[in-house]
Amino acid sequence: PALGLFLFTIARDPLRIIILIAGAFFWLVSLLLSSLIWFIAVRASNPWDEPLQKGLLIFGVMFSVLLQEVFRFLYYKLLRKAIEGLVALSDDGCSPISIQQMAYVAGVGFGLMSGAFSMINLLADSLGPGTVGIHGDSQLYFLTSAFMTMVLIFLHTFWGVLFFHGCEHRRWWEIAAVVIMHLTVSGSTFCNPLYVGSLVPSYLLMATAAAWAYLVSGGSAQNLQRFLLCK
Numbered sequence: 001p002a003l004g005l006f007l008f009t010i011a012r013d014p015l016r017i018i019i020l021i022a023g024a025f026f027w028l029v030s031l032l033l034s035s036l037i038w039f040i041a042v043r044a045s046n047p048w049d050e051p052l053q054k055g056l057l058i059f060g061v062m063f064s065v066l067l068q069e070v071f072r073f074l075y076y077k078l079l080r081k082a083i084e085g086l087v088a089l090s091d092d093g094c095s096p097i098s099i100q101q102m103a104y105v106a107g108v109g110f111g112l113m114s115g116a117f118s119m120i121n122l123l124a125d126s127l128g129p130g131t132v133g134i135h136g137d138s139q140l141y142f143l144t145s146a147f148m149t150m151v152l153i154f155l156h157t158f159w160g161v162l163f164f165h166g167c168e169h170r171r172w173w174e175i176a177a178v179v180i181m182h183l184t185v186s187g188s189t190f191c192n193p194l195y196v197g198s199l200v201p202s203y204l205l206m207a208t209a210a211a212w213a214y215l216v217s218g219g220s221a222q223n224l225q226r227f228l229l230c231k
Contacts, residue, residue, distance in 0.1 A: 001150060001153075001154070002108075002111065002112055002115060002150065002153045002154075005108055005157070006020070006108065006112065009104075009108075010105055010108065015096060015097055016097070016101070016105045019079070019097075019102055019105045019106060019109065020105050020106070020108055020109040020112070021109065022075070022078075022106075022109065023075060023105065023106040023107070023108070023109025023110050023113075023160075024109040024110070024112060024113035025113075026071045026072070026074065026075045026109075026110070027068060027071065027109070027110045027113045027114060028113055029071060030064070030067045030068045030070070030071040031064065031068075031117065033067060034060065034063055034064035034067045034068075035060075035064075037060070037063060038056065038057075038059075038060035038063070038064075041056050041059070041060070042056055058187075058190070061186050061187070061189075061190075062183060062186070062187070064186075065179070065182045065183050065186050066179070066183075068110070068182070069163070069175075069178065069179050069182060072106075072110065072159075072160065072163055073163070073167065073175075075106055076103075076106075076163070076164050076167045079099070079102045079106065080099070083095045083097075083099060083102070099164060099168055100161070100164070100165075100217055100218075102164070103160050103161045103163070103164030103165065104157065104160065104161055106160045106164070107156050107157035107158065107159060107160020107161060108153075108156075108157050108160070110156040110157075110159075110160060111152065111153035111154065111155070111156030111157050111160075112153060114149075114152055114153065114156055115149045115150070115152060115153040118145070118148075118149040118152070119146075119149060122142060122145050122146075122149075126142065140195065141193070144192075144195040144199060147199060148189070148198065148199060148202065151185075151199075151202045151203055151206050152185070152202075154206050154210070155181070155182075155185060155202070155205065155206050155209060157213075158206070158209035158210050158212070158213040159178045159181065159182065159209065161213040161216065161217060162174055162177070162178050162209065162212060162213055162216060163175055163178045165216045165217075166178070174216075181205050181209060184201065184205065185198075185201070185202050185205060188201050188202060211224060
């Protein structure tokens with residue numbers, strides 16, 4: 001599905017590709033910085049203190065989420081400046097791409113880079129030497145991880161639309177809602193290997209974020225209702 005989003009909505013427009021790559025770069029920088037902070041915290045702590053290490057892991061995840069949203073805001077500010085430059089250079093005084101389209105493409109960029117890193121980690125684990133489920137654990141690790149990766153890609157896309165809309169219209173509660181949803185989804189992964197505890201809330205939040213993003217992008221509630229009722 002993520003590849004389909006890229007091929008059908010982004011790949012044919014060079015400007016959108018540039019925005020997507022830049023968005024992926026911003027997400028990557030946020031990951032590198034949060035990983036560096038977590039690495040320093042782990043090295044400076046007692047490695048044999050399991051409660052402390054678990055607490056540091058939770059701190060690392062929450063800090064990474066907040067840093068991603070900070071970089072999403074920085075990317076919004078950068079794109080806002082870019083629109084002003086495009087308007088100044090255009091003959092008709094209009095930007096070739098709207099802020100809503102930028103929000104969507106930036107969200108896809110965040111999501112694709114997030115998904116790529118998730119899949120790389122999974123593929124690295126699949127090479128061994130361990131075997132999934134050999135000690136009685138669930139053998140659905142790779143399947144559920146793939147579904148989790150997909151939902152995160154879509155969530156980043158919808159979060160990008162909602163976050164940019166909140167910034168554009170100064171609706172800070174929308175930005176706060178995006179941050180809370182991101183923290184909730186990331187925190188739910190600590191329920192694993194009880195995968196129902198992470199997948200079900202994540203997909204429910206994805207459906208909510210999708211409907212919300214559709215409405216703030218100009219969609220009508222009536223059309224959304226017809227879609228849900230298959231009319």
